[in-house]
Amino acid sequence: MHMADALLSPAVGATMWAGSVAAIGYSSKKLKENIDNKTIPLMGVMGAFIFAAQMINFTIPGTGSSGHIGGGMILAVILGPYAAFLAMASILTVQALFFADGGLLALGCNIWNLGIYPCFLVYPLIYKPIAGDGKSTRRISAAAMISVIIALQLGAFSVVMETLLSGKSELPFNTFVLLMQPIHLAIGLVEGIVTAGMINYVRKAQPEILEANSFSRPLDAGISIKNILIAFVILAVVTGGALSWFASTHPDGLEWSIEKVTGKGELKEATQGIAPFLKGIQEKTAFLPDYNFKPADKEEPKGNETPAWPGIETGTSFAGILGGSIVLMFILLIGFGIRFFKKR
Amino acid sequence: MSHHIVEFKNVSFRYPDGTDALRDISFRITHGESVGIIGANGAGKSTLLLHMNGYLMPTSGTVNIGDLYLTRQTRQEIRRKVGVVFQNPDDQLFMPTVYEDVAFGPLNLGMDEKSVRERVEYALNLVSSLELQNKPPHHLSCGQKSSVAIAAVMAVEPDILAMDEPAANLDPRSRRLLINLLKTFEHSKIIASHDLDLIMDVCQRCIVIREGTVVADGPVMEILTNKQILEENHLELPLSLQRN
Amino acid sequence: MTFDEKYYNIGFLDQLSYKNTIVHRLDPRAKVIITLLFLFTVISFPKYEIVALLPFFLYPVLLMTLGEIPFMFIFKKVVFVSPFAVFIGIFNPLLDSGQVSIFHGFMISAGWFSFFSILIKFTLTVSTALLLIATTSFPNVCHALRQLGLPSLFVSQLLFLYRYIFVLMEETMRIVRARNMRSYEKRGHGIRVFVRIIGILFLRTVERAERIYFAMLSRGFQGDMPTLKRFHFSRGDLGFAVFFIVFLFIFRFYPATEILGRFVQGVFS
Numbered sequence: 001m002h003m004a005d006a007l008l009s010p011a012v013g014a015t016m017w018a019g020s021v022a023a024i025g026y027s028s029k030k031l032k033e034n035i036d037n038k039t040i041p042l043m044g045v046m047g048a049f050i051f052a053a054q055m056i057n058f059t060i061p062g063t064g065s066s067g068h069i070g071g072g073m074i075l076a077v078i079l080g081p082y083a084a085f086l087a088m089a090s091i092l093t094v095q096a097l098f099f100a101d102g103g104l105l106a107l108g109c110n111i112w113n114l115g116i117y118p119c120f121l122v123y124p125l126i127y128k129p130i131a132g133d134g135k136s137t138r139r140i141s142a143a144a145m146i147s148v149i150i151a152l153q154l155g156a157f158s159v160v161m162e163t164l165l166s167g168k169s170e171l172p173f174n175t176f177v178l179l180m181q182p183i184h185l186a187i188g189l190v191e192g193i194v195t196a197g198m199i200n201y202v203r204k205a206q207p208e209i210l211e212a213n214s215f216s217r218p219l220d221a222g223i224s225i226k227n228i229l230i231a232f233v234i235l236a237v238v239t240g241g242a243l244s245w246f247a248s249t250h251p252d253g254l255e256w257s258i259e260k261v262t263g264k265g266e267l268k269e270a271t272q273g274i275a276p277f278l279k280g281i282q283e284k285t286a287f288l289p290d291y292n293f294k295p296a297d298k299e300e301p302k303g304n305e306t307p308a309w310p311g312i313e314t315g316t317s318f319a320g321i322l323g324g325s326i327v328l329m330f331i332l333l334i335g336f337g338i339r340f341f342k343k344r
Numbered sequence: 345m346s347h348h349i350v351e352f353k354n355v356s357f358r359y360p361d362g363t364d365a366l367r368d369i370s371f372r373i374t375h376g377e378s379v380g381i382i383g384a385n386g387a388g389k390s391t392l393l394l395h396m397n398g399y400l401m402p403t404s405g406t407v408n409i410g411d412l413y414l415t416r417q418t419r420q421e422i423r424r425k426v427g428v429v430f431q432n433p434d435d436q437l438f439m440p441t442v443y444e445d446v447a448f449g450p451l452n453l454g455m456d457e458k459s460v461r462e463r464v465e466y467a468l469n470l471v472s473s474l475e476l477q478n479k480p481p482h483h484l485s486c487g488q489k490s491s492v493a494i495a496a497v498m499a500v501e502p503d504i505l506a507m508d509e510p511a512a513n514l515d516p517r518s519r520r521l522l523i524n525l526l527k528t529f530e531h532s533k534i535i536a537s538h539d540l541d542l543i544m545d546v547c548q549r550c551i552v553i554r555e556g557t558v559v560a561d562g563p564v565m566e567i568l569t570n571k572q573i574l575e576e577n578h579l580e581l582p583l584s585l586q587r588n
Numbered sequence: 589m590t591f592d593e594k595y596y597n598i599g600f601l602d603q604l605s606y607k608n609t610i611v612h613r614l615d616p617r618a619k620v621i622i623t624l625l626f627l628f629t630v631i632s633f634p635k636y637e638i639v640a641l642l643p644f645f646l647y648p649v650l651l652m653t654l655g656e657i658p659f660m661f662i663f664k665k666v667v668f669v670s671p672f673a674v675f676i677g678i679f680n681p682l683l684d685s686g687q688v689s690i691f692h693g694f695m696i697s698a699g700w701f702s703f704f705s706i707l708i709k710f711t712l713t714v715s716t717a718l719l720l721i722a723t724t725s726f727p728n729v730c731h732a733l734r735q736l737g738l739p740s741l742f743v744s745q746l747l748f749l750y751r752y753i754f755v756l757m758e759e760t761m762r763i764v765r766a767r768n769m770r771s772y773e774k775r776g777h778g779i780r781v782f783v784r785i786i787g788i789l790f791l792r793t794v795e796r797a798e799r800i801y802f803a804m805l806s807r808g809f810q811g812d813m814p815t816l817k818r819f820h821f822s823r824g825d826l827g828f829a830v831f832f833i834v835f836l837f838i839f840r841f842y843p844a845t846e847i848l849g850r851f852v853q854g855v856f857s
Contacts, residue, residue: 005631006714024739042801045748045756048752048793056591057590090745096717098721169680175679193783206791321639322853324845328642331645342656437751478606
C-alpha cells in the first residue's frame with residue numbers, strides 16, 4: 001500500500017525523506033566499497049524486472065480478485081541488502097513519477113515502508129537465519145513466506161503511524177490498524193507464496209545465480225546486527241533532531257493540532273491510548289502554523305463571531321467562498337487563454 | 345598499419361559447466377581483411393567473439409590482437425582496439441539517451457567534453473543518425489538502434505570491428521543500408537552471422553566452424569558455393585545463389 | 589488496467605516528456621526544486637483549509653497549458669490513483685462530526701472540510717508530480733538529482749532502470765499476451781503460472797544483465813558511470829524559480845483568496 005502525499009504533514013514527510021535519503025547514501029557508500037562491477041547493470045535490470053513483474057496481475061486463489069507482487073524480498077535475496085535497497089528505492093521513485101503511486105513527498109515514506117524493512121530488517125534478521133545455507137527447499141520456502149509477511153506487516157503499520165502522526169485523517173488508531181493489518185496479511189500470504197516459488201524455481205534452474213549473489217557472499221557484504229542497531233540509533237537521533245527543530249522553530253504551532261478535535265471529547269477512542277501521545281507530537285510538529293503569519297483581521301464579518309469549530313473559522317465565510325471562486329475562474333481563464341493562443 | 349591482426353593459436357575454451365565451446369581453434373586474420381564466421385547454432389561463434397576483447401579468457405592457447413597477447417593486464421588495451429557490436433542492440437545501448445550512449449566509450453577513455461562531442465558527432469554522422477542524439481533508445485526503431493549501436497562502437501575508433509549477427513531483426517531496407525555501411529568501413533571486420541548473403545556481400549573470406557573448431561577457411565565465394573560444406577553445417581546456399 | 593494499458597500509458601507519458609515547449613526547456617533542477625517546494629507548501633496547510641489552497645492550482649495549470657500536456661490524460665491518472673486517499677479520507681466526515689456553519693446557518697459536518705481538503709491536496713500533489721515528469725524527461729530529472737547531491741550510484745541505478753523498464757515491459761507483455769491467449773476461462777491466471785512466468789523472466793533478465801555488462805566492458809567500463817555536464821541555469825530559469833517562490837510564499841502566508849472575496853463583497857454591498 002503506497003502512502004499518499006495528501007495524507008502527510010510536512011514534518012512526517014520531511015523526516016521520512018531524511019531517513020530514506022540517508023539510507024540511500026549509506027547503501028551507495030557501502031556498495032561502492034565492495035561492489036563487483038558486474039552488479040551495477042544487474043541491479044538496474046533486476047529493478048526493471050521487478051517493475052515489470054509488478055505489472056502482471058494474477059488471480060488470488062479462492063477470491064477471484066487479482067494481486068501483484070511488491071518484490072522487496074526477492075531483490076534482497078538475489079542482490080543482497082544494499083543493492084536490493086537501492087534497486088527498490090529506484091523502482092519506487094520511477095513509480096512515484098510515472099504512475100503517481102503515492103507521490104513525491106510520500107516517496108520518503110514509501111521507500112522506508114517497502115525498502116528498508118525487507119532489506120535491512122527482515123532479510124538479515126529473519127530470512128537469513130531461517131533459510132540457513134540455502135540448501136533446503138522447505139527452509140527457503142518457510143523463510144520467504146515468513147519474511148514477506150513480516151515485512152508487509154511492518155510496512156502497513158508504518159502507513160498507519162505516518163498517517164496518524166500527520167493528523168490529516170480522523171481514523172482512530174485501533175480502527176486503522178484493524179483495517180490495514182489483516183488486508184496486508186492476506187497480501188503477504190500471496191506474495192510469500194510467489195516469492196518462495198520464484199526463489200525455488202531459480203534455485204532449480206540456475207542455482208549459481210543465487211549462490212553468486214547471496215549465499216556465498218562474504219559476510220561483510222551482508223549486514224551485521226550491530227550495523228543495523230547503529231543505523232537505527234542514528235535514525236532515532238535524526239528523527240528526534242528533526243522533530244525538535246520543528247518544535248523549537250515553531251513552538252506554538254497549535255492551530256491544526258488534533259487537540260482541537262479530540263479536546264472536545266467528540267471521539268471516545270481518540271482520548272485514550274495513543275491519542276495523548278499523538279497530541280503531543282502534533283503540537284510539536286505543526287509546521288509553519290497558519291495564524292502566526294496572518295495580518296490581524298480587524299474587519300472580521302459578523303457571521304463568524306462564535307465559530308462552532310475553532311480550527312476552521314478562517315476561510316469558511318462567504319468571503320472565502322467568493323474569493324475562492326474568483327481565483328478558480330481566474331486560473332481557468334489563464335489556462336484557456338494560453339491554450340487558445342497556443343492553437344493560433 | 346600492418347599490425348591490425350587477429351590471431352588465434354590453438355585456443356580452447358571450456359565453460360564452467362563443462363561445455364567445450366572452442367577446441368584447439370587456430371586462424372589468422374590480417375589487416376583490412378573482412379572475414380565472415382559461419383556455422384550452425386551452438387558451433388561456438390559467439391564464444392569466439394567473446395574472446396576477441398577479453399571478456400572470456402582462453403582455457404588454453406593464445407589470442408593475439410595487434411601486437412598484444414590477450415592477458416588480464418592487456419585486456420583494457422585490447423578493448424580499445426577491438427570494437428564488438430552485439431546481436432541485440434537493446435543490450436548494447438544501455439545509456440538513457442543516444443548521445444550519452446555513444447559518449448560512453450570516449451568518456452571512459454578520459455577525453456574532455458569537447459573532444460567527446462566531436463567524437464560523438466563524427467560517429468553518429470558515420471551512420472547518418474545525428475538527428476537521433478537526444479532520443480532515448482526505446483524511442484528508436486530496430487534499424488536505428490543497430491545504427492546507433494555501431495556508432496557507439498565506432499566512437500572509440502577501434503582498429504578492428506567484430507560483429508555478432510548485425511542484421512538480425514532488421515527489415516530488408518535497414519539490412520541493405522547496414523550492408524552498404526559496412527562496405528564503407530576500411531577496418532578489419534569479423535562478422536559472425538547466419539545471413540550468408542550479407543557475408544557474401546561484405547566479406548572476402550569465410551571461416552566455417554563446427555563444434556568449436558575450424559572446418560573450412562577460404563575465399564568467400566569458394567565456401568559459400570560449396571553445397572557439401574554448407575549442408576554439413578546446417579547452412580544453405582545464399583539465397584542469391586539459389587535462383588540459378 | 590491490463591498490462592498493455594499500463595505499458596502504453598507509461599509510454600505516452602514518456603513521449604510527452606520529450607516535447608519541446610517552453611516548460612520542457614526549463615532547467616530540470618529548477619523544475620524539481622520548485623515542484624518539491626510546491627508540494628511542501630501545499631501539504632503544510634492546516635487540515636481544514638480549502639479556500640486558501642485554490643490559488644495553487646495556477647502552477648499545474650500553467651505547466652499543463654504551456655507544456656501542452658493533455659488535460660484528460662493527467663486527470664484520468666489522478667482519478668486512477670485516488671482510491672487510497674479517498675478511502676482514508678472518507679472516514680473524516682463520519683468521525684469528525686462537529687457542526688460548522690458555512691453560510692447563514694447552513695450546517696455541515698467539519699469532517700467534510702478535512703475530507704475536501706485532502707481531496708484538493710491530493711489533486712494538487714499528484715497532478716504536479718505527474719506534470720513534472722510529463723514536462724521533464726526522466727534522464728534530465730536524474731541529472732538534476734545528481735547535481736542536487738544524490739549519490740551517483742543511485743542515480744545511475746535510476747537511469748538503468750529507466751532504460752530497461754521499457755525493454756522488459758515489452759518482453760513481459762509478449763509473455764503475458766501468450767498467457768492470456770491460451771488461458772481460456774482464466775485458468776492460466778493463477779499463482780502457479782505467474783510464478784513460472786516471472787521465473788522465466790528472471791532468468792532471461794540475468795542473462796541480459798550479463799550481456800549488458802559485456803557491452804559495457806567492451807567500451808571501457810571500469811566501475812564508474814561517466815557523466816556529462818549539460819545544464820546551465822539561464823535567466824529564464826531563474827525568473828521561473830523566483831516567480832514561483834514568491835508566489836508560494838504569498839499564497840501560503842496571506843489569505844489572499846479571502847481578502848479578495850471580502851473586497852469584492854465590499855464592492856457589491
